[in-house]
Structures are given as structure tokens and as C-alpha cells.
Amino acid sequence: MTxxxxxxxxxxxxxLLSVWIMGLGQIYTGLVLRGLVIMVVPALxxxxxxxxxxxxxxxxxxxxxxxxxxxxxxxxxxxxIDSYISAKRFNLRNHLERNITKSKRILLICGIIxxxxxxxxxLLMALYIRANFIQAFKIPSGAxxxxxxxxxxxxxxxxxxxxSRLKRGDVIVFDYxxxxxxxxxxxxxxxxxxxxxxxxxDVYINGRLVTEAEIKNNYYYNQGAFGExxxxxxxxxxxxxVLGDNSGASHDSRMWGFVPEDNVIGIAxxxxxxPERSGPLH
Numbered sequence: 170m171t172x173x174x175x176x177x178x179x180x181x182x183x184x185l186l187s188v189w190i191m192g193l194g195q196i197y198t199g200l201v202l203r204g205l206v207i208m209v210v211p212a213l214x215x216x217x218x219x220x221x222x223x224x225x226x227x228x229x230x231x232x233x234x235x236x237x238x239x240x241x242x243x244x245x246x247x248x249x250i251d252s253y254i255s256a257k258r259f260n261l262r263n264h265l266e267r268n269i270t271k272s273k274r275i276l277l278i279c280g281i282i283x284x285x286x287x288x289x290x291x292l293l294m295a296l297y298i299r300a301n302f303i304q305a306f307k308i309p310s311g312a313x314x315x316x317x318x319x320x321x322x323x324x325x326x327x328x329x330x331x332x333s334r335l336k337r338g339d340v341i342v343f344d345y346x347x348x349x350x351x352x353x354x355x356x357x358x359x360x361x362x363x364x365x366x367x368x369x370x371d372v373y374i375n376g377r378l379v380t381e382a383e384i385k386n387n388y389y390y391n392q393g394a395f396g397e398x399x400x401x402x403x404x405x406x407x408x409x410x411v412l413g414d415n416s417g418a419s420h421d422s423r424m425w426g427f428v429p430e431d432n433v434i435g436i437a438x439x440x441x442x443x444p445e446r447s448g449p450l451h
Contacts, residue, residue, distance in 0.1 A: 194252025325435030396423025
């Protein structure tokens, strides 16, 4: 029998390649078209997720989220199994015998574990988006009711330039000035150089009543050293004045003062969980 010029494929190596980049294991075993199709699936899912993330009005109900998660997990498991089996089938089809040493087998198994634990391309992309574009936060208290409720999870836009895009009435996420390790979510009321005064529940900026609905529709109580009745407060340049919508239960600029502009992390723009509240934040 003439010896086949082809070299046997190692199933563990095929599995390792698929764990690192889905579809690469199939390409290694000669199933190029299948491998390319597999590579497209995560890309399509990423596009769907990016549309959901960046478009405030895009919503997915709870059953849709569960269905997507289960479908993708099942797909990933199938890809891993298929890459391993495809390598075996290649060897059988071409009458090839594997000759793998115990040390190499152990090395490949360790490689699979490491590849699974290390950040792959998709995770690296997610980390890049989190660092530069979008970050998720969870609401721990009712200080921003009714716009935000306890347990809501929101997305904050971190794209630069950030400060030049801030508008009065925006819900912002920032490092609490008294303890930068804590993240606060409040509504932006005034900018540096402006005068703020709370009169009978309404906010006045430079002596004029604020008419933006996001602020006007809330009742703000006169509380704290920076929210006293009959005492306008001057916001220093480079700082912001913020309030919680649920004024009676909010610990905000009225009590502790101003937020340095550099402390602002992002502009909250969308609730993504729970699904029944998913949608744009106002």
C-alpha cells in the first residue's frame, strides 16, 4: 500500500485551535468552508449585540435573551466537539494513524485549558469596548427613582470627547468625590460658573427656572449645606452640580458639594436589565 503523503491530524490540536478561535480547528482538518462559516456566526452575534448596545431604542425581551444565550452556548459546544471529531474522521478517511507521545498529549491538554482561561479575541474586543466606549453599571439604591430603580442595570456612554457632550438633565456616572472607589449615578443640574438655587422644589440656574422636563418634573428638597433655601450656590469652574431624582432619598451635591469634571465616567443612556424595563433612559 502506498503511504499517503498527508499527515495525520491531531484531534486535541484541532480542539485547541477551536477554543482559541472558533472555526480554526475545522480549517485545520481541511473543512475550510465550514470553518469560515463558523467564524461568521460570532461576528453576526457581535453585530447584533453592538446594535443592541449602541441603539437606545433597541430592546430584547427576557425570552429572547435566554434563547440567544442557550443557542450560542450550544453552538460553541458543537464547534468544539465537531473540530475534535473532524480530525479523527480525516485520519480514518485517509488511512492515517496518529502517533502522539504522552508528553505532547499532556501539553495539548494544558494548552486547551490555558486557551479556555485566557481572553480570546471576543473577550479582548469586549474589554476594549468597556474601556473606551460603553460600560455597564448596576443601580444599588432608589436615589434615582423613577428613572432608575433598585437593581436596574444600565449602559453608560464613555466615548470621548465626553465632557463637551454633557447636557443639563443628563444622567451621569461618576467617581464619588469623597470616595473615588464608589460609583454614583445622578442627574446633571449645573455646570461650573453657574449659580444653583432650589426654590419650592424647583431648580433655578442663574436666577432662571429650569424647564427641561427631566429636571422640572422632579421635586427637589432644600437639604444640606449646598441646598439650603434662599441661598444660591456657585458652582466652581471645572466642577458639576448633581441631584438624585428621588430627592428625599438621595445623597448628592446638596450634602457634599461638587463633582470634578474629571470624575465623570460616562453618560447613562440605556437600561438593559431587567428586560421589561429595557430601553432608553430619560
